[in-house]
Amino acid sequence: MKISKDDVEHIAHLARLEVDDSLVEKFSTQVSGILDYIDVLKDVDVSGVPLASGAALQTNVFREDRVKPSPGPSVTLTNAPDRDDDFYTVPKVVG
Amino acid sequence: MELHALTIAQAKKLLADREISSVGLVSAMLDRIEAHDAKVGAFLTVDRKGALAAASAADARLANGEDAPLLGIPVALKDLLCTTGVRTTCGSKILEEFVPTYDATSVDMLKKAGAVIIGKTNMDEFGMGSSTENSGFHVTRNPWNLDHVPGGSSGGSAAAVAARMCTASLGTDTGGSIRQPASHCGIVGLKPTYGRVSRFGLVSYASSLDQIGPITRTVRDAAIMMNVIAGHDPKDSTSAAVDAPDFTSALAEFDANGLSGMKAGIPKEYLGMEGLDPEVEKAFADARKVLEDLGVEIVEVSLPHTDYAVAAYYVLAPSEASSNLARYDGVKYGARQKDADGLIDMYKKTRSKGFGPEVQRRIIMGTYALSAGYYDEYYGRASRVRTLIMDDFAKAFEGCDIIISPVAPTPAFKIGENVDDPLTMYLSDIFTLSANMAGIPGLSVPCGISETGLPMGLQILGKRFDEMSVLRAGYGFEQSAPSFPGLPEL
Structure with a gap:
């Protein structure tokens, strides 16, 4: 499977990445190579095989819905790159 | 006495007997880091002040006659485990502060x-790599030969134990990231069963595969660490509500009954595999002989989908x-x-500046x-x-108790050799990553050293939640294997 430079840029946009020009070509070659390798999976007959749901024990986990103390905004916002009082701030979203 | 070379078991005895102090032990480690970490690069953050304060507190408790499983023992943490008040970078510029x-x-x-x-250790960014060359900060070097990689992604945690900068450490293993660096650095690493150790506070990479485990000098130390970290945690819904045994009793079981009656499977697909280094093959054959001499019955088993494991994992x-x-x-x-x-645009610029090339490559793949x-x-x-x-x-596992193989197909490669x-690089995970896919436990224990002086490890896999058989076999092997030049000179 060949992933073109345009494909890399499109996928990067979906993943909210702005891949450096110098890396686009490289990623196109490398990801194409990895996908060629991954094509080996097409040799496996997976008809009727269920999806793996991870390696955890297959039991649902429930807990009581109880109110517990929260650390509060002074702790929660400690690592905010930009804030206004108890709010996160972001660049303007709507005009 | 070389305080920095002690095992947990040895240090605990000396601390309990008041022959050494925790402050003395921790200071020896801090001096060692000061003297040698500029060339090894095992640490991203050394918490000198916090460590000395905790050591003083431990000494006070010891003087009071108190006991606790790791009281006063210096431990390093892979820098993706959250620590209150101590920065946790995950090896990434995006979490630098x-x-x-x-x-x-x-x-x-x-x-x-x-x-x-004692501090936080270097790693491949977000755990993505097998060499610790993908750290956003600096590369870590193998203490056995500074021109070679220590393995990864827990390369800093493995190098720190091998270079005697801490008594033990924690790493994480998503496709071999505890076992492979332990093997490359000549020490012991255990990836527990998925769900055995809580992942709460672990910065996630691939949540269905990630597992935390110990990196130590001996199998006994790994069991001691497991007794502390294993157990159910309501904060991690994938943590198993299964009682943790006393893992050190697996060692007592060997001391009492050896390994006779145990069956070890060797997957036929692993034999003569392309790319397997002849020295690794020889070390593995020697290890197999040691186990046979201990009474282990070797049986052939089959893992028919081995050829597809790497491809499925990298999807x-x-x-x-x-x-x-x-x-x-x-x-x-x-x-x-x-x-x-x-x-x-803020998202894009932030993420592109913050993530290194391997992380961006895997995000694009995913x-x-x-x-x-x-x-x-x-x-x-997949x-x-x-x-x-x-x-x-x-x-x-219907036909055996454990499965044995080499940990990695080659000893540690040279820095820069596989970067592009x-x-x-992915194919070097062939023997380890299947255990993550299956969620089973795996131990890496040193089994030889190459002509160029690089360690190699034996991998012992077990059934889900059967770390006991893995530790018993690993301990038996460790006690009986030909002497391994234990410590690298720096």
Whole structure:
């Protein structure tokens, strides 16, 4: 499977990445190579095989819905790159 | 006495007998880091002040006659385990200034057991790599030969133990990231069963595969660490509500009854595998002989989907990563690029500046595999192949108690050798990553040293939640293997 430079840029946009020009070509070659390798999976007959749901024990986990103390905004916002009082701030979203 | 070379078991005895102090032990480690870490690069953060304060507190408790499993023992943590007040970078520029406000459950358990947290170790960014060359900060070098990689992604944790800069450490293993660096650095590493150790407070890479485990000098030390960190945690819904045994009793079991009656499977698909280094093959054959001499019956088993494991893993792990790493958006924590034109542009600039090339490559791979029109072809197919791999192990374990193999197909490669060739790097995980797919435990124990002076490890895999057989066999092997030149000169 060949992933073109345009494909890399499109996928990067979906993943909210702005891949450096110098890396686009490289990623196109490398990801194409990895996908060629991954094509080996097409040799496996997976008809009727269920999806793996991870390696955890297959039991649902429930807990009581109880109110517990929260650390509060002074702790929660400690690592905010930009804030206004108890709010996160972001660049303007709507005009 | 070389305080920095003590095992946990030895240090505990000396501390309890008041022959050494925790401050003395921790200071010896800090001096060692000061003297040698500029060339090894094992640490990202050394918490000198916090460690000495914790050591003093431990000494006071020891003087009071108190006991706790790790009281006064210096332990290092892979820098993806959250530590209150000590920055946790995950080896990434995007978290360079991130200081958690809570401890990971495993860290909390270590602290409650009296451990002294000495610092945070280097790693491949977000755990993505097999060499610790993908750190956003610096490379870590193998203490046995500074021109070689220590393995990865827990390369800093392994190098720190091998270079005697801490008594033990914690790493994480998503596709071999505890076992392979332990093997490359000539020490012991255990990846527990998925669910055995809480992942709460572990910065996620691929959540269905990640598991925390100990990196130590001996199998006994690994069992001591497991007694502290294993157990159910309501804060991690995938943590298993299964009682943790006394892991050191597996060692007592060997002392009492040896290994007779134990069956070890060797997958026929692993024999004569392309790319297997002749020295690794020889070390493995010698290890097999040691186990046979201990009364272990060797049987051939089959893992028919071995050839597909690497391919399936490199669809599933990047897919999970692309989803997990979506959280780094420059809003709630982490770095934010300021010079952006609107919100979307801020996301893009923040993530592209913050993530290194390997992380971006895997996000692109994962996003592609999950994107509309390709999901069934890639993620769906890989997930079904994972089911087949899990079934393979279940069938193989019907005929044996443990499965043995080399840890890695070659000893540690040279720094820079595989940097531009991700596929070759991925293929070096062939013996380890299936255990993550199946969720089973795996131990790496030193089994030889190459002509060029690089260690090699024996891998022992067990059934789910049967770390006991793995530790018993690993301990038996360790006690009986020909002497291994234990410590690298620096």
